[in-house]
Amino acid sequence: MENKTNRAYEVVIEAIKKKIKNGEIKKGEKLRPEREIAEDLGVSRASVREAIRALDVIGLIESRQGAGNYIKETFEESLIQPLSVMFLLEQNDFTEINEFRFILESQAAVLAAERIDEKDIKKLEELIDEMSKTSDEEKNVEIDRQLHYIIDNASKNRVISSILAVISELIDESIKGTRSELARKDAQNSKKLLEIHKELVDAMKNKSKKRAYEAMQRHREIIEI
Amino acid sequence: MENKTNRAYEVVIEAIKKKIKNGEIKKGEKLRPEREIAEDLGVSRASVREAIRALDVIGLIESRQGAGNYIKETFEESLIQPLSVMFLLEQNDFTEINEFRFILESQAAVLAAERIDEKDIKKLEELIDEMSKTSDEEKNVEIDRQLHYIIDNASKNRVISSILAVISELIDESIKGTRSELARKDAQNSKKLLEIHKELVDAMKNKSKKRAYEAMQRHREIIEI
Numbered sequence: 001m002e003n004k005t006n007r008a009y010e011v012v013i014e015a016i017k018k019k020i021k022n023g024e025i026k027k028g029e030k031l032r033p034e035r036e037i038a039e040d041l042g043v044s045r046a047s048v049r050e051a052i053r054a055l056d057v058i059g060l061i062e063s064r065q066g067a068g069n070y071i072k073e074t075f076e077e078s079l080i081q082p083l084s085v086m087f088l089l090e091q092n093d094f095t096e097i098n099e100f101r102f103i104l105e106s107q108a109a110v111l112a113a114e115r116i117d118e119k120d121i122k123k124l125e126e127l128i129d130e131m132s133k134t135s136d137e138e139k140n141v142e143i144d145r146q147l148h149y150i151i152d153n154a155s156k157n158r159v160i161s162s163i164l165a166v167i168s169e170l171i172d173e174s175i176k177g178t179r180s181e182l183a184r185k186d187a188q189n190s191k192k193l194l195e196i197h198k199e200l201v202d203a204m205k206n207k208s209k210k211r212a213y214e215a216m217q218r219h220r221e222i223i224e225i
Numbered sequence: 226m227e228n229k230t231n232r233a234y235e236v237v238i239e240a241i242k243k244k245i246k247n248g249e250i251k252k253g254e255k256l257r258p259e260r261e262i263a264e265d266l267g268v269s270r271a272s273v274r275e276a277i278r279a280l281d282v283i284g285l286i287e288s289r290q291g292a293g294n295y296i297k298e299t300f301e302e303s304l305i306q307p308l309s310v311m312f313l314l315e316q317n318d319f320t321e322i323n324e325f326r327f328i329l330e331s332q333a334a335v336l337a338a339e340r341i342d343e344k345d346i347k348k349l350e351e352l353i354d355e356m357s358k359t360s361d362e363e364k365n366v367e368i369d370r371q372l373h374y375i376i377d378n379a380s381k382n383r384v385i386s387s388i389l390a391v392i393s394e395l396i397d398e399s400i401k402g403t404r405s406e407l408a409r410k411d412a413q414n415s416k417k418l419l420e421i422h423k424e425l426v427d428a429m430k431n432k433s434k435k436r437a438y439e440a441m442q443r444h445r446e447i448i449e450i
Contacts, residue, residue: 057279100384
C-alpha cells in the first residue's frame with residue numbers, strides 16, 4: 001500500500017471523499033469541472049479523469065456524458081462491483097459466501113417478521129398460492145426468488161437488502177441449478193420447499209421472529225442435503 | 226445505466242472480468258500489456274488505463290509501477306472503498322449500518338463459539354484479564370477492539386470478518402466515542418461491559434453458541450442505552 005498513496009488519481013479520490021465527509025459536497029450535487037479540480041490539486045486532467053472513472057465504477061459518482069459528474073443519491077450500486085469481484089476470485093469456494101448469505105437472509109427474515117406491512121404479506125400469500133398450484137420448476141424458481149426478495153426488503157434495512165440483491169443477481173444461476181437439482185433428485189423436495197415457504201410466510205403474518213428464524217434454518221438444511 | 230454500457234473503459238472491465246470468469250486469468254497472475262489489450266479490444270490506451278485504475282481502486286487488480294498489472298490474491302480490500310463510500314453518503318443515518326454490523330458481529334460470535342481454537346481462547350482470556358485490571362478507558366477501547374477482532378476472525382468466514390474489519394476501521398472513531406461516553410455517563414457501565422465481555426469469552430470456552438448470542442444481545446442493549 002505504501003507506494004500507492006502518492007499516485008495522482010488517489011490524491012484526487014481522497015480530496016473528493018474529504019469534501020463529502022466535511023459536507024462540502026452532498027448527495028446528488030454536481031462536482032466542479034475536471035479542469036478546475038486538476039488546477040486546485042496540481043495534478044493532470046488525465047489523473048482527474050482516472051479518479052472520476054474509478055469513483056464511477058465504485059458507484060460514488062455518476063458521470064453524465066456532456067453534463068458533468070454528480071455525487072450519487074444511493075449506495076446500492078457501489079457494492080455490486082466489489083462483490084462481483086469477490087465472487088469471481090472465489091469461484092472455486094462458495095462455502096463462505098453461501099454461509100454469509102444464509103446468515104443475512106435469516107436475519108432479514110427475523111427483522112421482516114417485525115417490520116413487514118399488510119401489503120407485502122398479501123403479496124407473499126399470493127406467491128405461496130401460485131407455488132402450491134404449479135409443478136413447473138422453472139416457474140417455482142422465479143416465485144422462490146420473488147418471495148425472498150419481498151422478505152429481504154421488508155427487513156427495512158437497505159444495507160442488508162442491497163447486499164442480498166447483489167448476491168442474488170450474481171449467483172442466481174447457481175440457485176436455479178440447486179433448486180432444479182433438488183426437485184429432480186426427489187419430487188418430495190419440491191413439496192418440502194413449499195411447506196417451508198408456507199411456514200415462513202405464516203411466521204410473517206404472525207409477526208413471529210422465532211418461527212421466521214426456524215423456517216430459514218429448515219430452508220438451509222434442505223438446500224444443503 | 227443504458228448509455229454507460231457503451232463506454233470504452235467499461236468494455237475493458239467486462240472483458241477482464243470475463244477472462245477471470247472463464248479461468249483464462251487466475252489470482253496472482255499478470256495481465257497482458259495495456260497496449261495489447263487496447264489493440265485486441267479496439268479501444269484507446271487511455272481507456273485501458275482508466276479501466277485498470279478503476280479495477281485497482283475496487284481491489285481486483287494490483288497495479289505495480291513499472292512492473293505491470295496483476296490480479297489480486299485476496300478480496301478484502303475490494304470492500305473498503307465501496308463501504309467507505311456508503312458510510313460517507315449515509316453519515317447522517319448510521320442506524321442501518323449499525324444494525325447490519327451488530328447482526329454480523331453476533332453471528333460471527335455464534336460461529337466462533339463452534340470454531341475457535343485453544344490459542345485464540347487463551348488470547349481472549351489474557352485480554353479479559355487486562356480489561357479487569359485497568360480503569361483507563363483509552364486502554365479499554367483498544368482491548369475491546371482486539372477482543373472483537375479475535376472473535377470475528379475465529380468465525381473462520383473471511384467474507385464476514387473482512388466486512389467487520391472494514392466497518393471497524395471506518396467507524397472506529399465513533400466506537401471510541403461511544404465507549405468513553407458510556408463510561409463518563411456512568412462508571413457502572415464500564416463494569417457492565419467487562420461482565421459482558423467475560424461472559425462472551427466464557428461462552429467461547431464452553432463452545433456455547435446460545436450463550437455467545439445472548440452475550441452479544443446484552444452488549445447491544447448497553448451500547449444503545
